[in-house]
Amino acid sequence: MGEAPAFFVDHLENGHHTNGFGVKSEDRDTSVQIGDRSYVIGGSHEGNPLFLGVQIHDKTTNKWSSPTVLGTGPKPCKGYSAIVLKHGRILVIKKGSASDDSIWFLEVDSPFVREQRKLLGKEVVAWSKGVRGNAEKPIVISGPSGVGKGTLIAMLMKEFPSMFGFSVSHTTRSPRFMEKNGVHYHFADKTVMEKEINDGKFLEFASVHGNLYGTSIESVEVVTDSGKRCILDIDVQGARSVKSSSLDAIFIFVCPPSMKELEDRLRARGTETEEQIQKRLRNAEAEIKAGKSSGIFEHILYNDNLEECYKNLKNLLGINDDAPVNGVEVEGINLPKEHTVTKIEDKIMIQETGEATKNNMIVLDLASINGGAPGRTRGIVLDTVKSS
Ligand SMILES: Nc1nc2c(ncn2[C@@H]2O[C@H](COP(=O)(O)OP(=O)(O)O)[C@@H](O)[C@H]2O)c(=O)[nH]1
Numbered sequence: 001m002g003e004a005p006a007f008f009v010d011h012l013e014n015g016h017h018t019n020g021f022g023v024k025s026e027d028r029d030t031s032v033q034i035g036d037r038s039y040v041i042g043g044s045h046e047g048n049p050l051f052l053g054v055q056i057h058d059k060t061t062n063k064w065s066s067p068t069v070l071g072t073g074p075k076p077c078k079g080y081s082a083i084v085l086k087h088g089r090i091l092v093i094k095k096g097s098a099s100d101d102s103i104w105f106l107e108v109d110s111p112f113v114r115e116q117r118k119l120l121g122k123e124v125v126a127w128s129k130g131v132r133g134n135a136e137k138p139i140v141i142s143g144p145s146g147v148g149k150g151t152l153i154a155m156l157m158k159e160f161p162s163m164f165g166f167s168v169s170h171t172t173r174s175p176r177f178m179e180k181n182g183v184h185y186h187f188a189d190k191t192v193m194e195k196e197i198n199d200g201k202f203l204e205f206a207s208v209h210g211n212l213y214g215t216s217i218e219s220v221e222v223v224t225d226s227g228k229r230c231i232l233d234i235d236v237q238g239a240r241s242v243k244s245s246s247l248d249a250i251f252i253f254v255c256p257p258s259m260k261e262l263e264d265r266l267r268a269r270g271t272e273t274e275e276q277i278q279k280r281l282r283n284a285e286a287e288i289k290a291g292k293s294s295g296i297f298e299h300i301l302y303n304d305n306l307e308e309c310y311k312n313l314k315n316l317l318g319i320n321d322d323a324p325v326n327g328v329e330v331e332g333i334n335l336p337k338e339h340t341v342t343k344i345e346d347k348i349m350i351q352e353t354g355e356a357t358k359n360n361m362i363v364l365d366l367a368s369i370n371g372g373a374p375g376r377t378r379g380i381v382l383d384t385v386k387s388s
């Protein structure tokens with residue numbers, strides 16, 4: 001898909017037009033055209049006033065459709081500017097919104113959306129909030145049951161509580177003694193979880209040791225929004241799905257020193273029945289093989305001596321004793337309530353309008369944006385050009 005020409009900002013003419021659902025679009029709706037399709041952004045999603053609506057009009061069939069909308073999108077507001085970017089994204093700028101909620105990307109044909117469309121077998125679009133600066137990449141940690149993933153992650157979160165946040169997965173397995181719902185896992189009913197997977201609420205999911213596990217899009221967004229670096233403890237199948245998404249993570253596989261040691265650790269943990277231990281050990285061999293040879297993981301760690309392994313983990317994450325470790329500051333983007341938007345190459349010019357205007361212009365440089373749905377689009381550079 002080619003990039004739209006500059007100055008491509010299109011508000012619906014006269015603001016009123018009846019769509020295929022018999023719903024009147026209001027004058028705060030905004031539409032953009034990509035090929036034969038118009039994407040109309042405005043109103044609410046499926047009658048829910050908390051979610052901004054997205055509808056698609058196909059010129060060739062003259063039909064309207066309501067796509068499945070993935071990710072937590074912007075809350076509806078008074079008006080929007082929308083502009084087509086390359087790689088199947090639409091930049092949506094909210095008028096008169098809070099500074100941490102002003103810049104959004106609606107992905108209509110990104111690799112993530114294409115993948116989800118195939119998976120769910122229906123029309124899909126996905127929201128991703130735009131943030132300034134570059135947060136560190138999320139971390140995916142995989143490895144066989146009992147190798148020490150949870151232990152290593154707990155050490156990292158304890159030492160650097162403001163830097164790392166854990167993506168709390170959903171699972172249909174029963175909670176272990178000491179495991180808390182919403183902290184270690186969201187313990188879920190199978191039917192409910194399957195429905196949510198069908199509704200596109202999950203970034204990835206897999207059947208592991210006879211239970212369903214999955215990472216919801218929201219669980220990743222919650223961590224990213226807190227300015228922390230997201231850690232995902234997921235199996236190899238899940239890691240493969242994340243690898244093909246736009247999450248742009250670091251992939252680490254943890255190996256045991258031997259199968260005998262793995263078995264001893266699983267038994268010593270005392271959380272599984274003998275039958276479950278046997279199942280996990282059977283699966284371990286295939287997981288280790290896949291972990292080492294699949295090309296998914298750029299780092300393999302051996303967890304023999306725990307302290308040494310933890311030190312190696314910190315090293316590969318770029319944490320050493322000399323470097324200060326802090327959370328990432330989440331900076332907002334303050335935009336004028338009334339404005340016009342124009343685009344020249346990767347730069348978006350936001351010009352204040354209205355009576356009390358000082359004619360200052362805000363420039364968003366999108367040349368280095370990265371990440372995207374599910375999660376946040378990072379790397380927006382912001383500049384203010386003052387009128388002389
Ligand atoms: N694909 C996927 N795997 C997960 C998820 N959450 C946990 N897992 C994996 O499921 C497996 C079993 O996890 P768990 O029952 O907690 O047992 P443990 O690994 O022995 O602590 C591990 O390999 C986890 O990495 C998830 O959201 N998605």
Ligand SMILES: Nc1ncnc2c1ncn2[C@@H]1O[C@H](COP(=O)(O)OP(=O)(O)O)[C@@H](O)[C@H]1O
Pocket residue numbers: 143144145146147148149150151152265266268269303304305306307309
């Ligand atoms: N390097 C290590 N040496 C000995 N025991 C370990 C080591 N790492 C972890 N353990 C222990 O092994 C058991 C399994 O670790 P855990 O973190 O629960 O594994 P996972 O999350 O990969 O299933 C726990 O009882 C933990 O205390």
